[in-house]
Amino acid sequence: MIDDSINYDYIIRYLRDLLPKREGLPYELEQFAKEYGVPISQPETMKFLEVLICLGRVKTVLEVGCAIGYSAINFCLAGAEKVDTVELSPDAARVARKNFETAGLSHRITLFEGDAKEILPTLTGAYDMIFMDAAKAQYQEFFPHCMRLLKKGGLLVSDNVLYKGMTATDELVERRKITIVKRLRGYLTMLSEHEELETSVLPLGDGVALSYKKI
């Protein structure tokens, strides 16, 4: 299994071969992430998010889970005007800040350092897109804040929701992951049944839920 993706290796390799090779800082960040084991968005998921931004309606983005700033930088390069991003790890936040400076994007990306549980309730912006990409077991806890902060007509994109396939079948569930898997299942049921959302769960990367806020 490549990069914890839920798809067959030959499909992933083919999809990735189709993607234009990244250059400059995004490429360097991919190499850094590989070398130091930093979890960043998988190439095909990153491209999907960029296409959503390219559609033109996404100008403001909130990201829950910044890591070293790879996705936040790519959001801006794809056309987002303003990105707010939250990161718990001080080490990752320090590297991300440096990367935003190197990219010349510090004026467009604001990094909130700390636990999203504490930071999200303090935010007041209205966002066109929210990218949920932090601790999977906490998505449900972050969700009410995301709904409050998401504009009508906005997109909530939740990553890693199929969690190496474990969300879909008990046969794959590792014992120590049972709680996370149960919470992800609850989260996906909640998204799918939510009357204010239209949700499609895509078997892309490690599983991506795309939710459109109708009301």
Ligand SMILES: C[S@@+](CC[C@H](N)C(=O)[O-])C[C@H]1O[C@@H](n2cnc3c(N)ncnc32)[C@H](O)[C@@H]1O
């Ligand atoms: C998958 S990585 C984010 C990758 C990033 N979005 C990208 O694609 O480049 C998840 C990040 O979420 C952070 N995180 C985990 N729990 C968090 C929380 N409660 N609040 C804020 N950040 C959190 C982790 O430290 C980690 O850096």
